[in-house]
Amino acid sequence: xxxxxxxxxxxxxxxxxxxxxxxxxxxxxxxxxxxxxxxxxxxxxxxxxxxxxxxxxxxxxxxxxxxxxxxxxxxxxxxxxxxxxxxxxxxxxxxxxxxxxxxxxxxxxxxxxxxxxxxxxxxxxxxxxxxxxxxxxxxxxxxxxxxxxxxxxxxxxxxxxxxxxxxxxxxxxxxxxxxxxxxxxx
Amino acid sequence: xxxxxxxxxxxxxxxxxxxxxxxxxxxxxxxxxxxxxxxxxxxxxxxxxxxxxxxxxxxxxxxxxxxxxxxxxxxxxxxxxxxxxxxxxxxxxxxxxxxxxxxxxxxxxxxxxxxxxxxxxxxxxxxxxxxxxxxxxxxxxxxxxxxxxxxxxxxxxxxxxxxxxxxxxxxxxxxxxxxxxxxxxxxxxxxxxxxxxxxxxxxxxxxxxxxxxxxxxxxxxxxxxxxxxxxxxxxxxxxxxxxxxxxxxxxxxxxxxxxxxxxxxxxxxxxxxxxxxxxxxxxxxxxxxxxxxxxxxxxxxxxxxxxxxxxxxxxxxxxxxxxxxxxxxxxxxxxxxxxxxxxxxxxxxxxxxxxxxxxxxxxxxxxxxxxxxxxxxxxxxxxxxxxxxxxxxxxxxxxxxxxxxxxx
Amino acid sequence: xxxxxxxxxxxxxxxxxxxxxxxxxxxxxxxxxxxxxxxxxxxxxxxxxxxxxxxxxxxxxxxxxxxxxxxxxxxxxxxxxxxxxxxxxxxxxxxxxxxxxxxxxxxxxxxxxxxxxxxxxxxxxxxxxxxxxxxxxxxxxxxxxxxxxxxxxxxxxxxxxxxxxxxxxxxxxxxxxxxxxxxxxxxxxxxxxxxxxxxxxxxxxxxxxxxxxxxxxxxxxxxxxxxxxxxxxxxxxxxxxxxxxxxxxxxxxxxx
Numbered sequence: 001x002x003x004x005x006x007x008x009x010x011x012x013x014x015x016x017x018x019x020x021x022x023x024x025x026x027x028x029x030x031x032x033x034x035x036x037x038x039x040x041x042x043x044x045x046x047x048x049x050x051x052x053x054x055x056x057x058x059x060x061x062x063x064x065x066x067x068x069x070x071x072x073x074x075x076x077x078x079x080x081x082x083x084x085x086x087x088x089x090x091x092x093x094x095x096x097x098x099x100x101x102x103x104x105x106x107x108x109x110x111x112x113x114x115x116x117x118x119x120x121x122x123x124x125x126x127x128x129x130x131x132x133x134x135x136x137x138x139x140x141x142x143x144x145x146x147x148x149x150x151x152x153x154x155x156x157x158x159x160x161x162x163x164x165x166x167x168x169x170x171x172x173x174x175x176x177x178x179x180x181x182x183x184x185x186x
Numbered sequence: 187x188x189x190x191x192x193x194x195x196x197x198x199x200x201x202x203x204x205x206x207x208x209x210x211x212x213x214x215x216x217x218x219x220x221x222x223x224x225x226x227x228x229x230x231x232x233x234x235x236x237x238x239x240x241x242x243x244x245x246x247x248x249x250x251x252x253x254x255x256x257x258x259x260x261x262x263x264x265x266x267x268x269x270x271x272x273x274x275x276x277x278x279x280x281x282x283x284x285x286x287x288x289x290x291x292x293x294x295x296x297x298x299x300x301x302x303x304x305x306x307x308x309x310x311x312x313x314x315x316x317x318x319x320x321x322x323x324x325x326x327x328x329x330x331x332x333x334x335x336x337x338x339x340x341x342x343x344x345x346x347x348x349x350x351x352x353x354x355x356x357x358x359x360x361x362x363x364x365x366x367x368x369x370x371x372x373x374x375x376x377x378x379x380x381x382x383x384x385x386x387x388x389x390x391x392x393x394x395x396x397x398x399x400x401x402x403x404x405x406x407x408x409x410x411x412x413x414x415x416x417x418x419x420x421x422x423x424x425x426x427x428x429x430x431x432x433x434x435x436x437x438x439x440x441x442x443x444x445x446x447x448x449x450x451x452x453x454x455x456x457x458x459x460x461x462x463x464x465x466x467x468x469x470x471x472x473x474x475x476x477x478x479x480x481x482x483x484x485x486x487x488x489x490x491x492x493x494x495x496x497x498x499x500x501x502x503x504x505x506x507x508x509x510x511x512x513x514x515x516x517x518x519x520x521x522x523x524x525x526x527x528x529x530x531x532x533x534x535x536x537x538x539x540x541x542x543x544x545x546x547x548x549x550x551x552x553x554x555x556x557x558x559x560x561x562x563x564x565x566x567x568x569x570x571x572x573x574x575x576x577x578x579x580x581x582x583x584x585x586x587x588x589x590x591x592x593x594x
Numbered sequence: 595x596x597x598x599x600x601x602x603x604x605x606x607x608x609x610x611x612x613x614x615x616x617x618x619x620x621x622x623x624x625x626x627x628x629x630x631x632x633x634x635x636x637x638x639x640x641x642x643x644x645x646x647x648x649x650x651x652x653x654x655x656x657x658x659x660x661x662x663x664x665x666x667x668x669x670x671x672x673x674x675x676x677x678x679x680x681x682x683x684x685x686x687x688x689x690x691x692x693x694x695x696x697x698x699x700x701x702x703x704x705x706x707x708x709x710x711x712x713x714x715x716x717x718x719x720x721x722x723x724x725x726x727x728x729x730x731x732x733x734x735x736x737x738x739x740x741x742x743x744x745x746x747x748x749x750x751x752x753x754x755x756x757x758x759x760x761x762x763x764x765x766x767x768x769x770x771x772x773x774x775x776x777x778x779x780x781x782x783x784x785x786x787x788x789x790x791x792x793x794x795x796x797x798x799x800x801x802x803x804x805x806x807x808x809x810x811x812x813x814x815x816x817x818x819x820x821x822x823x824x825x826x827x828x829x830x831x832x833x834x835x836x837x838x839x840x841x842x843x844x845x846x847x848x849x850x
Contacts, residue, residue, distance in 0.1 A: 055668050
């Protein structure tokens with residue numbers, strides 16, 4: 001059957017039943033497809049965080065030197081973390097309101113390990129800008145916490161969203177007290 | 187070319203407006219391929235596969251590489267140690283580079299043996315030589331990127347070749363470096379060009395294929411197909427035959443990548459570049475060794491550089507050096523002997539390129555270089571005139587011998 | 595023309611084969627002692643106990659002069675240490691961090707993510723402390739020398755008395771595995787230089803083999819997974835080759 005004009009692939013389908021020898025053709029193509037798919041994964045997975053990036057996932061911070069009413073910003077995983085030593089007044093105001101009324105209901109005490117020390121990620125939950133309110137003299141917004149200037153989201157003294165487009169409260173990163181004055185984030 | 191040949195309505199709808207399926211179909215079924223191609227005709231497809239592997243792994247490596255002299259070596263080590271599967275991707279890139287050259291060298295020797303460069307395929311051959319030149323430039327710049335000792339000194343030596351040009355040579359070298367030595371600006375531009383050039387290669391490959399499809403593949407007998415009885419469709423016959431070649435290629439590549447990943451590299455490139463100290467014995471990557479031997483064979487700086495470039499340039503004019511009307515070496519008994527001598531000569535040059543330039547090696551390099559040029563410039567034109575060729579078959583499908591005559 | 599194909603492949607393989615030892619041998623005049631390594635061959639693996647002992651030799655013997663800049667404490671998990679052990683090992687190192695709020699750099703105990711600190715602040719200090727000879731970094735040394743493992747093993751055991759006709763200048767040492775035979779590094783291993791917890795022999799050969807194992811790991815930490823995937827890949831592709839060959843024969847059978 002030395003024919004060139006007809007399509008041999010098509011005639012096989014129409015002409016005769018696939019037999020064992022046709023099976024091997026299909027199996028070979030299938031095997032090629034499986035092999036091809038297998039090499040795609042490493043090419044994609046290389047974009048996930050590398051081992052050294054994952055290993056740097058914790059930061060130790062000395063919080064003993066933050067004066068009452070002051071705040072510091074530290075870096076964790078390339079993002080700012082706000083650490084505020086809250087005044088008694090700020091703590092009181094954070095607890096004064098009924099959390100059920102909030103957009104993202106959360107009690108203040110579930111957001112802190114020690115009431116005077118608030119640790120939150122300094123990343124607005126709307127679209128990722130860094131809110132103002134860390135430095136003295138910066139706008140803190142109408143709830144005296146932080147204020148995101150990008151799209152106008154004010155946060156309160158517990159870092160909870162009160163108004164504006166942001167959907168959730170400022171995230172509290174995992175952290176633990178290594179000693180009285182030192183925390184480890186991550 | 188009607189869209190009705192597709193049963194799937196979506197395919198038909200698209201094909202009516204954008205006839206990509208018709209084009210594919212045309213290549214698969216209507217493009218006539220001589221029925222007698224042997225496994226040597228796998229190497230074009232294999233070279234294409236190697237190019238695709240290089241581009242894909244290269245793009246992925248570039249996501250993790252830092253083109254700065256203080257960080258390049260470390261970023262490559264980070265790929266090898268910390269990036270997910272980074273070691274695998276880099277070893278594939280490294281070894282496929284070598285395999286790419288192996289495949290292309292075989293592809294070229296196949297063309298030489300079967301006279302694939304002869305009319306009407308001169309431009310096809312010349313485009314191939316352009317691809318080869320681009321490959322050499324790309325490979326050279328890629329080898330610089332890890333910023334090891336061989337990277338640095340390879341870059342220094344090769345860029346210094348241009349200083350041999352009279353009057354403007356020094357200025358050209360400073361221009362290439364972007365400074366007064368191989369330094370950060372050099373690394374940055376090499377990275378940029380190393381990323382660019384594979385796409386230029388891909389572009390020339392498209393032209394190469396367009397030129398190929400004008401007259402179709404040459405074949406082991408070297409006579410033109412005389413009709414449908416001499417040809418078969420590309421699919422499924424040559425797709426399947428290429429699949430065998432691809433499987434073999436990937437198997438050998440896997441053996442290299444997984445069990446001998448550094449065998450074709452050089453240990454010194456695992457030492458970070460040190461501009462204050464040259465390694466005792468520097469050599470280029472193995473695929474440059476024949477040309478390196480030609481370069482060193484000449485005691486004159488400019489002469490060596492010119493001769494080395496001539497070794498490639500002579501391939502451009504090859505279709506006009508070999509005027510014999512018979513393509514395939516099967517029917518050229520004397521040519522066949524000289525072909526194998528040239529083959530051995532090239533291997534010898536490669537060996538000599540890796541040896542220190544002293545003693546007997548210098549003399550041998552000169553003889554081998556002389557033979558290389560003698561083959562192309564004297565022997566081939568002479569054979570075109572004096573060789574008595576064997577009678578050619580009447581057609582590809584009929585093994586009956588016709589009276590000896592030209593095929594053009 | 596199958597002959598042609600075979601000839602080409604063998605010729606190019608021969609060219610690479612001939613050229614690579616020629617390229618890499620450099621001095622070419624020394625004979626290496628071949629060690630017994632668990633990591634060679636397609637099923638090669640690292641002997642974790644040997645790696646741990648080798649790390650101990652590195653710390654007690656080599657680390658005084660030579661850094662290992664691409665190895666972080668966390669990487670020691672490959673040697674079989676658990677998280678707590680790695681933290682304890684890390685804490686034994688002091689690394690520079692900073693600047694702090696006052697702008698000062700300060701020292702603190704290392705954490706698992708930290709690179710094992712180099713004994714010198716920079717190359718100049720390294721050179722100045724070693725009579726002008728720069729002790730090379732050891733992270734990649736097993737790949738940065740031809741026949742790395744055998745070379746390192748031979749070099750460590752190669753400190754023998756110089757032949758009488760060999761003049762050994764001050765600050766140099768005679769070594770029969772080193773190209774040119776004169777090496778700036780003084781003999782590092784004499785035997786019993788360290789004490790092993792597992793009671794393995796601390797002969798010069800034992801110590802040298804252990805530290806060579808460790809250095810091969812530091813140069814190629816992914817060796818085990820590489821070979822494991824390699825066996826699977828070669829197995830898969832071999833079957834693929836056989837199948838595609840028979841599939842090709844099946845398709846071409848139409849023509850005859």
